[in-house]
Amino acid sequence: MTNLPPVPFTVVTDRSADTLTVRVVGELDYDTSGDLLDAVVPLLSERAGLREVRLDFIGLTWIDSSGLSALLMVHRHTSAALAVLRLDHRPAFLERMLHLTNVLEFLTEPAAPAGARTDDVSEAEAT
Template identity: 35%
Template structure:
């Protein structure tokens, strides 16, 4: 029996009683997996009515390449069109750097206290 690799991609999608949607990402968000994330978010955001907020937990993400970033940007575009607030929570250091270096950090909602907020998220402007 072989074990799944540490960076195997997994998504968990839930809805809560407050009307918020949650997506938890584990593993590599890359050219092989980006469409899966985009498709899952699109289904949530195209619901009638759409969720008030989409919270994406990135705490177990192990990599985000250019197509992973493109997926996050597409989700942002769809969320904006539906009036849904998008939050990227528990951003790993590499994701904060990627968002800062690409000038896209401002597109994602600031984190609420208690959901992975920290000084790194407030000032993710440059590579560290």
């Protein structure tokens, strides 16, 4: 077994008119999850009109429960901004975690339009 140093954690953002792409490299864990939130949340609030946030995990080397919590927080903020969250280039270990915790569909569901009803009963069915 080799004792290679871990890949340094970095977050690189790329903004267009309606899309924010965030490339995540290294381990997303207790020590680095705040860095992801610090990179994404301010851009969501200052860039009104973002329709999509794409988290690109091609360089992700590990994720723990704190990293998963950070993804849930990113989802909370993208939903509040009425943007869709996409999780691109998911490595097998991330895919496995998302399926085991049953949050993949939750994290990537479309944002509800402002004023949309959240219950399953339409007004026509209620009357």
